[in-house]
Amino acid sequence: MLSVFKIDHIIGRVNPTRIEYVLPRIKDLLNDLHNLELIEFEMAEQRRGTSDIITVYRPTFAGHLIALLIEIMESEKPQPDISIEIYNLFDSYFKEHHSSYDVLYAALFKKYMERGLFDEFGIDILISRLNSGMQIKMIDDLVHRLELLSFGDTEKALLYADLLDEVLKKLDPNTKELLFYENKLLLEQKMATRVQVIHKDFEQRRFELKGRADRIVLEANCENCNTYFVVDIEILYYLRKRNFAPHTPNLSVPKSECSDCHKGSLILQRL
């Protein structure tokens, strides 16, 4: 972070110009954007041969990314140059961030770009996050831990699942294990708060599979014979099924076969 030297102009009070009229509010906002690490203040410097010392500003990486996303949001036409610039920004971001999510998303973004899908899958997720109402305090809340997606469109969901499969196959085993484990923790924690009947069995199975990063434990219910089960399934299989939830009548994960009554009526929760 650069040193901050903020030296205000003396605003003419006798005969204010329009600029001077609006400047205080603008400076307040620049301060707010600075607090969010979107704008930096820099060493004051002289300008136009005067001895005035004035503050200069510059956007940060985060500020530039948000500015580009605003440009895309406001544009009615595709903006391929901006998309490429955003991709390049992320490319440099991922070179400095190495969590399993970052590695996954670096590979996914590259795949999107190769397939001409970066706008659809890469930029849209960022814009939908900005417009979602979710709390995004700083830029890390926007770009870190991008969740695996689900879609309201079957074709898109299938395409995404295929892309994810392709990328996951090429991830190194350690990254993949860390990524699955992270997802396992998140999903099982959500499941723990929604278990309805067999709490002890759920906890027991979850404990037994604590070393299996690729499997998650869920409570499932058969709506035909009303039996509750604790099941464990592959995370990838579950995420793939969850992707189709928007197309089921009650937005639930598509049903599986019940091991008791053998009907396709076993309901998995949508976590």
Next chain:
Amino acid sequence: MARISSISDIFRKDDDGEYIRSNARLAQKILSYTLVAQKESPAHKYDEIFYDRDLARWLLDHYIEYVERFQDRPYNRTSESNQN
């Protein structure tokens, strides 16, 4: 004016589609201006410096609230911040 205290504040809207923070749109325009500064700089670097007065001048022409305010009538000489 309510402060912008998170990135969400720049974008969040209410059920009627209105920005919750009255400064949200202006904050967006300020960030948009950084792209203008980038385009105008010889190096086209994204982190090109800019000056608040140049920004204000640009906003007077491109931020709809200012354009409308100064279009037809004389402005109140009390600065915006002091009116609130």
